[in-house]
Amino acid sequence: MIAPTERARVSVTHGRHLRVRTLQGEEIAARSAQRNLHIVCGDWVRVTYDRQHAELRVLAVEPRSTALYRSNARGGGELIAANVSLLLVVFAPVPQPDLFVVDRYLCAARSAGLDAQILLNKCELADEALREELAVFAAAGYRCLELSSHAGIGIQTLREALVGQTAMLVGQSGTGKSSLLRVLVPGADAAVGSLARDQTGRHTTTATHLYPLPRDAELLDSPGVRDFAPAVEQLPHDTLGFVEVETLGAACRFTDCLHLQEPDCAVRAALGTQLAARRYESYRRLRRLYQRLSRAQT
Ligand code: GDP
Ligand code: ZN
DSSP: OOOOOEEEEEEEEETTEEEEEETTSOEEEEEESSTTOOOOTTOEEEEEEETTTTEEEEEEEOOOSOEEEEEOTTSOEEEEEESOOEEEEEEOSSSOOOHHHHHHHHHHHHHHTOEEEEEEOSGGGOOHHHHHHHHHHHHTTOEEEEOBTTTTBSHHHHHHHHTTOEEEEEESTTSSHHHHHHHHSTTHHHHHHHHSBOTTSOBOSOOEEEEEETTTEEEEEOGGGTTOOBOGGGSOTTTTTOHHHHHHHTTSSSTTOOSSSOTTOHHHHTBTTTBOHHHHHHHHHHHHHHHHHHHHHO
8 A cells, every 4th residue: 555645844954864844834853765865955845654663754855946056076066955045145244254255155046046135244343345345236136135133233124035935044154144043043043952962962063954934934044054165067157147247248249258358248348337347356266166177077
């Protein structure tokens, strides 16, 4: 007899351990029925009850609406989260911000079909120069928000932005993502703490959690991959996920223009007007990285 299956959502992954949330809202331990079934947090799965082991068995993974990959050391793609709709890219005045990192996340979001929003956290410490950088992102079409989890600035606006979304926080370490998580998900600490230690109390690799929030919002927190690099194989070859290059590149003389040295390049022609010099520099940097990793793959 074939056991009836139910839909469930993968809400915690920790190494090979899984927890799923049933449609009734119950969170239950689960195990993959097959070794080669690749399951990540955010996945919708088909489960059946295994009476012998008193746990759920995952029989199949449903098709994903989005799949976010990170790059491993050799530039290969590694799936980190499924069905995320919004990437929240956090940067802050301290530690020293690396805007190349911000750009890389934006490219990862673009190429995976996720919306992205930029959060300038610790905004009470931001100077004019940093606000100008934020304005560059806004001019490129990104929604930007100044935030301070300490001063309580922008939190309500962020909550509104999360309605109906499955969001994920990424950004350089130290930009205040854990602090934001604590504000948005009261009690998240306890859940993280219990899973982040093994029986001897030692810290192990931390778990990835999908937290349900009010008003049909969800927050996916993956402490281990908050500062990932996009998978090269997921980036579009001609634009690398830079939105300005997408728009401007249509007018380049060559359809395969890489916007580096080619004549009549509309992207370079827009430098300093529709394309900020810093963003173009970042494009060139990601292009070099892309070429290096592509070579390493072959
Ligand atoms: P994460 O590494 O991105 O998770 O960053 P944390 O949440 O651990 O925060 C790093 C440091 O920034 C901590 O010392 C926080 O107290 C501090 N921090 C977080 N949010 C704010 C803020 O809004 N303003 C200021 N000034 N500091 C903050
Ligand atoms: Zn061009």
